[in-house]
Amino acid sequence: MTALTELQARMIESVRISIDAANDYFNQSLVVPDVRFDLRGKSAGQARFEYGRAYGLVKKAKPVIRFNRLLMEENPLAFVNEVAPHEAAHVIANQLYGRNIKPHGPEWQMIMRSVLNVEPSVTHQFDISRASPKPYVYQCKCPGLTHSLSAIRHNRVQRQKSSYLCRKCSSRLDYTGQTA
Structure with missing residues (x-):
């Protein structure tokens, strides 16, 4: 396993700070997601929930956040201040309200504004020319x-x-x- 870069450590810390803020706000003990830097293409980040099975029963979902390393390295401040909270808000919303809510619905928007103090935005405006070569x-x-x-x-x-x-x-x- 390779050592984390300073920027990757900052991203993981930003996600943890978002989860801690939600724990304080909602008086909960939410699971801190695994953070990976393996996303490719045009997306800046992705919150996923990996469901395991044991003896035919569905186990609780394990939250995972994936970040696009190339876009992150080109836009470090925006990633730390906007993309990490955006994806953390998906994880928080899933743990609080379940998986049948809209991804950018009112629950997610409330978490972004009231808990994380970030204005919700569904899409990014990053230059994707290097991340999505030769469209x-x-x-x-x-x-x-x-x-x-x-x-x-x-x-x-x-x-x-x-x-x-x-x-x-x-x-x-x-x-x-x-x-x-």
Whole structure:
């Protein structure tokens, strides 16, 4: 196992501080999630709940937070101050309200604002050009608008297994023959 970088240690500490704040606020003893730095692609972070089975019975979920190491290294302050609390809020909401709530619903938003003092945001604005290399460029009928598809989605289109539509004009996306 490799040693943690200073930034990784700060991220783990930020998650722990968020869980501690929720424990104080709700007078609970919430589980601190495992933190991993193995997420790839366009997502900054991901909260997961790994369910184990023993003798046919479902054990309690083990929370895990995964961070995109490349995006984290390019945006360290935003990750420590925004992304770590965002993902910790998912873990907190799951432990308090169960898994049948909306991921960015009112429970999560309340935790972000009232417990963690962070304005809730569903998406990030990080430059993903290095994290998601060579997206395939598609276009719809909207003038001047292009769409980037991942290699997986591009290959599905090429094999005629899937097609994708523009969210604005609802027309089918067509490959331009270019990569970004």
